[in-house]
Each structure stands twice: as structure tokens, then as C-alpha cells.
Amino acid sequence: MLKPFFIFVLISLFHPLFAQNSLIGVDEPNKDIGTQENIYKVKADYIIQNNQAKNLYLLRADALKGMTIRAAKKTIKPGDTTLIVVEFIPQQTGKFNEAINLVTSADGAPFKLSLSGNIKSIKTDDKTACFYFKKPNNAGVKTTEPIVVTEPTKPRDTSNKMPDNTTNTVIDNPIIPVKPSEPAKTKNPNELDGDLYKPNNIIFLVDVSSSMKDTSKLKVMQYALHHLIEVLRPSDSVTFITYADSVKILREGLSGKDKEELNEVVDRLKAKGLTKGNKAILFSLDVALKNYISNGNNQIILATDGKFRFYPDDQKLYLSKQGDKQVKLSTMAFGNDKDAMKNLKEIAEIGKGNFIHIKSRSKAHEQLLEEIKQNSLIH
Numbered sequence: 001m002l003k004p005f006f007i008f009v010l011i012s013l014f015h016p017l018f019a020q021n022s023l024i025g026v027d028e029p030n031k032d033i034g035t036q037e038n039i040y041k042v043k044a045d046y047i048i049q050n051n052q053a054k055n056l057y058l059l060r061a062d063a064l065k066g067m068t069i070r071a072a073k074k075t076i077k078p079g080d081t082t083l084i085v086v087e088f089i090p091q092q093t094g095k096f097n098e099a100i101n102l103v104t105s106a107d108g109a110p111f112k113l114s115l116s117g118n119i120k121s122i123k124t125d126d127k128t129a130c131f132y133f134k135k136p137n138n139a140g141v142k143t144t145e146p147i148v149v150t151e152p153t154k155p156r157d158t159s160n161k162m163p164d165n166t167t168n169t170v171i172d173n174p175i176i177p178v179k180p181s182e183p184a185k186t187k188n189p190n191e192l193d194g195d196l197y198k199p200n201n202i203i204f205l206v207d208v209s210s211s212m213k214d215t216s217k218l219k220v221m222q223y224a225l226h227h228l229i230e231v232l233r234p235s236d237s238v239t240f241i242t243y244a245d246s247v248k249i250l251r252e253g254l255s256g257k258d259k260e261e262l263n264e265v266v267d268r269l270k271a272k273g274l275t276k277g278n279k280a281i282l283f284s285l286d287v288a289l290k291n292y293i294s295n296g297n298n299q300i301i302l303a304t305d306g307k308f309r310f311y312p313d314d315q316k317l318y319l320s321k322q323g324d325k326q327v328k329l330s331t332m333a334f335g336n337d338k339d340a341m342k343n344l345k346e347i348a349e350i351g352k353g354n355f356i357h358i359k360s361r362s363k364a365h366e367q368l369l370e371e372i373k374q375n376s377l378i379h
Contacts, residue, residue, distance in 0.1 A: 023106040024056065025049035026113065027361045033117035040123045043087040044115050047216055047361050048102075050076040057105040064088065064098050072216065079336030079359060083216045086115060093119050191231040191369065197376040199235040199296040200256075205284045207304035209244045212271040217305050217334040220361045225266045227365030228372065232256025237291055240265050243280035253291045281310060281329065281347075285318055288327045297376035299328040299353060301368075305335040307343045315350050328353040330371060 027047040036042075050056035056076040061069060067088040076082050086100060095118045101110035192200075204225070212218045232238065236256035242248050251265050284300045292298055302308065308331075310318075318329075329351020331344040341357065348355040356371055358364045 023050075023052040024104060024111050025051050025360060026111070029112060030114045030116070033115070035118040035120060037120040038123045039090070039119065039121075041087055041089050042115070042117065042119075043085060046084045046086070046113055047081050047220070048076065048084055048111075049081045049360055050078055052106065053078050055105075058082075059103045059105060061100060061102050062110065063100040066091075067098065067100070069100070077336065081216045081220070081360070083219065086113075090119050090122055093121060095119075192233055192236070192373070192376070194233065194235065196378060197297075197373060198378055199233075199237070199293050200372060200376050201237045201288060201291050201293045201296055201298040202372065203239045203241060203284045203288045203300040205280055205300055205302045206240065206242045206269060207244070207302075207306070208242045208269060208271045209306070210271060211305055212334070216361075218269060218271050220358060220364050221303055221332070221334065222266050222269060223361050224358070224364035224368045226263060228368050229256075229259050229262045229266070231369065232259070232262070237293065238262060239287055239291065240269075241280070241284050241287065242269065244271075247280045247283045249287065252287060279314075281308075281351075282314060282318060282321070285321055285327055289321070289325060292325055292327075297328075297372070298326065299330060299375055300351070301330050301332050301353075301356075301371070302344075302347065303332040303334070304340075304344070305333065306337065306340045308347060310347050310350070318351070326352075328375060330354045330356060330375075332356045332358060332368070332371075334358050 026049070029046070031044045031046070033042060033044065048058075055078070058071060058074050058076075063069070063086075067086065069087075070085040071082060072084075073082040084102075088098070090096070095116070097114060097116040100113040100115065102113065103110050206221070208218075229238075234255050234257040238254050238256065239252045240250040242250060250268070251261070254262055254265075256262075281300065281302065284302075288298055288300055329348065330353030331348045331351075333341055333344045333356065335341075341355075345355045354371055354374070356367050358367060
């Protein structure tokens, strides 16, 4: 259930358009839902990234009267992201193109977003009939009720200040992760052509500690995994292992052809608990060796946003356990904690794998696919 850190309701008309701010990144600023029929509510989500070296604060917003916006976090750390959800109930059919101007601490100039589409008909008696941009399977997601704002008799206040209630509200579950909704270049089965790439035995060791649900880290990882699943072959084997309070196998040795089951496993990933993952790598190695593919690419991908306890004794045991078999250990890092990034680079070096720093959703799936291709390429 989505419990946003704050909710702000927009009550002013459009402000003049401003140039985009290079200190702020967004996955897709101009979203088009296309032509829709028989809907009650329109929703869309945006991932905002802080590209500057200091905290970014969301101050206020201006958009169409009646539009509501939910944001997962008001303060965005350097290199970090936050999820913003926009929704409104259409009052008439036809084409629409609504502007959303976010004012932040970057330099005070609004950052432009837009939401457009064409509504053929409106459903007035069923509030579950909503169109959620890129979220086809979230009909059951509940959200908190928006704050109702009545128009005052005095001149309208267009500041729309965002109330800060971060001290008493937390996100329990993120919105259902975005699955690829239409064919993309990375989904071409030839991306992992059998004549060019070895079969893969991939162990995803996923950090589901509480820090991973901060803003959209887990969601970005899920997005990348969904894209990778689309190009996996029947000869590829995938195992999902999570760690937080304990280490748990979600699915072991699933074939790349079992795409529906693989996607379901990714959807069920949920962050909670404290990080206690010092034995998780050794556990994952045992599973990798159990499903070992001779003359294939056997690797563990550790996905986390923080430091990982991998002591010298554990390192020696990891290397000795492999014997004549080779299992690479790569790290897929989220966030911008310098100490954590250094720690994860060192682990990748010990595991003879690669350090993958995920900084944005737009590049995440390309980085993950490139990692698999690089290690499975037939020389």
C-alpha cells in the first residue's frame, strides 16, 4: 500500500513555461497515455533524480485545478531519486495536455512535466476504472485519500506549498514496478544469440533491507530485471535469493523461457527488515555451484545500496569453494554513498566480476544486459 511522505493538491492554472533545469533529471518528462475509453481517473508516475552535489528539496508545484500529486520523498539526496505520482479525474472527453511545473531548491525555476492523451469516454460510477500510465496491473493498489482544498474567497494562493509530514508517514510498499509495455530494441531475442553468447547461470542476490525501499531503488532494479527477462533464452537459468534479516531462496534454477513466473518473482520483491547479509554470498555460491553450467557463464549479481560485510575469512572460503569451477561475483550498486560504493567495488574485484553503478532507470536495463553479454560472450 502506497503511503506517501506528503501529498499536495494543485489549485492554480498553468504558469508560463520555463527552461528545463540541468540539475534535475526525469525518466520521461512528457507522458502520453494515448487514446483511452471508459475511464474514471488518469494517473502517471515520474522518477525525479537529483543531479547536483547537495540535497534537492521539492518546494511547490503548479498545475491544473483538481490535479493531485503524491511524492515518495520531499528531500532527495545527491544522485538519488524519488517517485512522483500525478492523477486527476477528467471532466470532459477529447484531447488533453496538462502541464505540471515543479519548483525545487535547485535554482527556483520550475521544472516542466506534462501529461497528455485522448479520452473517448468517461466512466462516472466506478472509481476502479482508471488508466495508470505504464501500470497495467495495479488495479488493486490502494492509496491514501487526497487532501481536499476548497477555494478561498480571498485572492487565490498559487504557491501550493508542499506540507512536510515525513516524520509520521512511511512508504509500506512501492507502486507495482513498471513492466515493459511495448516492444523495445532490448527485447529482441537475438540480443543473446546462441552463436554469440554462452548459456547463463545467473544468481541474483537481492538486498531487501529497509534502505532499499527509500525512494525508488528497488523499483529501478525491478524495471531492469523485467527487461532482462524478455531476452533470456531457454538455455539460461535464473535464481532469485533475497537477504535482510535472513537469506531466502525465492526461486531456483528457473529457465529463461518461464518468463511469466520470472516476472512474478520480480514483482513480489519487497524491502523490509535490517541488513544481515554477511553469509549471503557464500550461500549464493553454493546455489550457483549446484546449478553450474559447464562452458557457460556462471555468476552472482549482488544488488544493494549499502555496505556488505564480506570478511577476509569469507573471501578465502568463497575462492576455495569454487575449486576448478569459476563463478564470477558482480555488484549492482544503487545510491551514492561513497563508502558503500568503494566497498562494493572491492567485492566485485575479489569476485572477479564487475562493479555496476545504477544511477537512473533509463540506463539500468542497458547496464544489466551489457553485464550479462560481456560475461557470456563466446571468445
